[in-house]
Amino acid sequence: MAEVRNCPTCGGMFNYTGLRDVCGTCAQAEEQMYETVYRFLRKRENRAANIDRIVEVTGVTSELLYRWVRKGRLQPALFPNLGYPCDKCGALTSTGKLCAKCTDEIQSDLRTFDAAQELREAVKAQERGTYYTQKDGR
Structure with a gap:
């Protein structure tokens, strides 16, 4: 059964089903940011980029990058300078x-x-x- 929660990003209410931690609108925005980061990292010269460089170029927050690495969406085996604290x-x-x-x-x-x-x-x-x-x- 879904429960109503506040989105930690925008503060809006959404039905939490356990699949994602943010509302649908913020989830779509995060997915677009992920695509931006992934396109950046796919280029050969950017594969060794560290967290600070990725944040600087793409505008994505470091917390979001840490979450993607922790969940396995960005794999340190492919991008060696990625990790989480x-x-x-x-x-x-x-x-x-x-x-x-x-x-x-x-x-x-x-x-x-x-x-x-x-x-x-x-x-x-x-x-x-x-x-x-x-x-x-x-």
Whole structure:
């Protein structure tokens, strides 16, 4: 069932069905902008253009370019200088939500945490020890 939402671009109301995040008018405008960007990038001399250059030449917002890369409409394999910002540090990445540096950093922190956890458990096991009592006064 569709729900009524406000378009984040123009503020107008539209029926949100899950297929697109903007109203029909804004979706058509975005599609025209996409065609402009794609025509620009198809030229051999523009394939290595970065986000700033594409924004400068086509007038499309960087947020829209990031969304297209994230959704796979513009593929970094074909256009190597495209990407979207890492959720943690803001560096450009082309896969996932985090860049390779932040992913490695988090994995390193997790390994350190696991090692510390194992050490704590080993110390606890040693502290428990076994105590013997004597029966019958011996």
